[in-house]
Amino acid sequence: MNVFSRRLSSARHEEPTPLPPAPRYPDLSSGRHGVLKERFMEKITQESAPAPVFVPAPVARPSWKRRTALVALPALLVAGAVTVAGVGGVFGESAPTVSAAEHREAVRLLDRIALVAAERPALTVRDDQYVYTKVKGSREFLGKGTDVFEREDWQAVDGRRHGLAREVFEPGSPSIDGGPATRRTVLNRDPNATTYRELAALPTDPAALLEKIKADTNGQGPSRYEGVFEAIGAMLPQSTLIPDLNAALYRATARIPGVVVKDDAVDAAGREGVGLTFRTARGDSVTWVFDRTALTYLGTDKVAALGVGIADSTDQPPA
Template sequence: MNEDERAELDRLVPGPARPELSADRHRLLRGHLMSEIRETKPARARRGRLGWVALPALAGGLALALALTNGGGDGAPAPQQQARQAPQDTQAQPAPQQSTGTLNAAPVGALQLLSQAADTAAGKPDPKPGKGQFVYVESLVAFGSSNIATGESKVDPAHRRQIWLSVDGSQWGVLKEGQGQGGKPNAPEKVKPGEPAPRADGGMWLDPNTRPGLNAPTYAYLATLPTDPDALLKKIYTETKGMGPGPDQEAFVTIGDVLREQIAPPAVSAALYRAAAKIPGVTVVDDSVDASGRHGVAVARVDGGIRTEWIFDPKTHEFLGERTVVAAEGNDFGKPGTVTGHSAVLASTVVDQPGEEPQQKNA
C-alpha cells in the first residue's frame, strides 16, 4: 500500500472511539475484558493457545484484552466447561437506544429490585476508614475465550482474586490473583522506580492512585459523590462521555465496576443502585448464578448481543456478583445462553495493611 492509499484509508476509517487503558488501570483490573480506558499504554494480553481470543467477561472495567496470539503461552488453557443456559428476561428488551443522557425509569421489576438493593446498602454501617487503611475485596472470577478457527467457546474455572486498595489512593495497593484456586499466580514484573521490593507472597504492587475517578475510584473519591440519584447519574454520563459502546451501557458497567471491587459509603452505594434504575434498557433476570454457584435474581442490560447481569441474593438483596451471557443469535461468542464470564464477591471490608486478610469476612 502506498502513502496515498494509506492516507485515504486513514481518512475513511475512523480511529478508535476511546483511548486505551493506562498501565496503572490495567494493573488494577488485570485479567478482565472491555477496557475502562484512561490513558496511553495498551492493556497487556494474556497468552495461551494460538487462535483463542477473549470473550466479553464481566463487562466494563474488569475485562480481558484481545489475547492468546502465540503458542508458547503460560500453559494449556483449562478444560472446556459446559456453558450454562441463562433464563429469559422477565421484561421484553427495549430496542437499542442511541446516546441519551436522559433519566428514564427502569421497568417495574428492575426498579423494585434496585430499590430493595439500595435500601439494603443504605442500612449498612459506614466503615469510615482512615486515610492509611485499605479496602479489601476477595472474589472468584472466571473468564471466557473463543477459538477463532473452530468457533469453540469456553469459560475457564473460577479462581481466587484478592485486592487491597488504598483508601485515599496515596499508598501502594496489592493484587493477588490465581493462588490456590485453579488459576496461575501473578507473573513477576520488573520493579519500577519507587516501587517497593517484590512481595514474598507473590502479590503484585498496584501504583498509588493519585488521580481517582469513576473508572478508577478510591473510597475517598466515592465519598465525594452526590447521593441524589439524578445528580449522580448525570455525573456518570458526563465523566464517561465518549467511552464504551454508548453512554447508557458505559454508565451501567461503570456502576457495576464499583459494586464489584470497591466499597463506598452507604448513602453513595444506595444512590448508585437508584441511579442504575434510571438507565434505559435495564431489566430483570429471574435466576442467575455467580462464579461460586450461588443463585440469585439479577438486574441486567443487553448491549451488542451480550447481557450483563448484576446478581443479588433474593432474600437480603445483597450484591453477590456479576455474569455476562450471550443474549442474541448470530453472536460470534456463542449461542444464546452461553456464559462468557462471571464473578462472585466473597468478602469486602477495610484492613490496616496491604496483604492483610480479615479474621471475619463480610460479604
C-alpha cells in the same frame, strides 16, 4: 481522562493478554452511507424528546459518594464489566429493547435493593488503611485455556501508598504452568487511579449522580446508557462500604432505560439469585446478581464478589 477510564491502569497484570490488531474497515457504499445517515437523523429526533423519569418511592436519604469500586477493584472485574467503545457517536448506539412493564419490574427491585443498602452501618475509614476486596473469577490466558482463581486486593484509602494483590489459582490454570499456585504482586501508586476518598466524594442524589456518571463515561461503552450501567456495576463491590452511595447507585440505575430483571441468575461462584442486566438489540450485558432473600450483592455472572472491607495493613484481611 475521567474517573472511570483512568482506573483501568491501577491494577498490574503479570502476563497481559496481547491485544488483537486493529480491524480494517472498508469504505462505506453509497447505500450503506444513506442507511447510517437515516439512523443518525432518527437518533437526533429521539434525543430531542424528553426522556421519561422513573421516580422510585422515597427512602431514607442515602449519602454515598464517589467512585470506589473502580478504585480497589481488580482490573479483572473492571475488564469483565466495562467495555470501551472503539467508535463513538450514534453509530455505535443500540437502543434498549425493553417494554415499560419490564422496566417497572426492574425499578421495583432496585428500590428494594436500595432500601436494604441504605440500612447497612457506615464505616469510619482512616487514610492509613486499605480497601480490601476478594473476588473469584476466570479469564482466558493467551489462548492456552482458562485460569480460574480467587484474588485479594489491598489498595490505600488515600492512594498514596503501594498496595498488594494476591491471586490463588486452581490446579490446571494455564498461567501457572506448573509453577506456584499463589502469586503476589505489589500494586504501585498510580496518580491516575481513583481513590476511595474520591469515590466517597460522589454526589448521593440519584439524579445528580447519574448525570455525573453520564458525563464521566461519555464515549465509553457500546451505547451511552450501557456504558453508564457498566460503570455503576464496577462500583458496586466497594460501594457496599458506603451505604448512602450504594443506595444512590441503585436508584440512579433505576433511571436507566434498558435495565431489566433476570430471574434465576448465577454468579461466577455458582451462587443463585435474582439478576439485573442491560438489554439491547444485541442482547444482554453482564448480569448483576443479588441474593434472592437478603438482596445483598453477590457479584456478576463473570466475577463473584466474595468479600469487601477495610484492613489496617496489606496481606491481612479486615478485622
